[in-house]
Amino acid sequence: SHTYKALNFKEQKGTWISYPESQNILKGKSKDQFTASVKKMYDNCKSMGINTVYVHARSHSDAFYKSDLFPWSKNCTGTIGTAPGFDPFQILVDEAHSRGLSIHAWINPLRGMNDADIKNISNTYLMKQWYNDPSKNGKYIVNVDGVWYLSPAYKETRNLIVNGAKEIISKYNVDGIHIDDYFYPTTENYFDQSAFSQSGSSNRSQWRLDIVSGMVKELYS
DSSP: OOOOOOOOOSSOOEEEEOHHHHHHHHTTOOHHHHHHHHHHHHHHHHHTTOOEEEEEEESSSOBSSOOSSSOBOHHHHSSTTOOOSSOHHHHHHHHHHTTTOEEEEEEOSSEEEEHHHHHHSOTTSHHHHHHHOTTTBTTTEEEETTEEEEOTTSHHHHHHHHHHHHHHHHHSOOSEEEEOOOSOSOOOGGGGHHHHHTTOOSOHHHHHHHHHHHHHHHHHO
């Protein structure tokens, strides 16, 4: 079987290519237009001495790639769940490697979509099933200032995060998975009251730290 040998540098000189950046060159653009922009962007990276790019693959429990677990990002076409007609992430990977750049798929494990977007996604996605389920809504996913976040306190939500990373590395020859914002979106008790009250722990902040450490460990392994 094909096994990809990751390209990584002892000294990473990296830059983050975030979802607003990708949106600027992707939304409403053809495959050729997008590819040309990616080439120019990576050429600029090379000329600055950068050897590693951390590129958003999933910013809001959505995807810049064809995923069975998350809907297409609205940054691709303007509408969540709508395919762009080509695979942006494959282009991002191929053009990076053709220049000797290491590419890490950047995910925000806990952050989900806003209220308007979650209403518009298919019921095939776990996020939407949890949104629709009164026993899971407010526990597995929690609304913080109009944005739905996954709570890492549950095995099912951590499995979704881990399976999401597994899906990326099974489909693309990425050189790493890069995680960001793996902290709670609020320190308020309502975010995880149910899970905490059943945890047997008396120290909420330590319990939260342990849960996040566990999530990162599961992702790594």
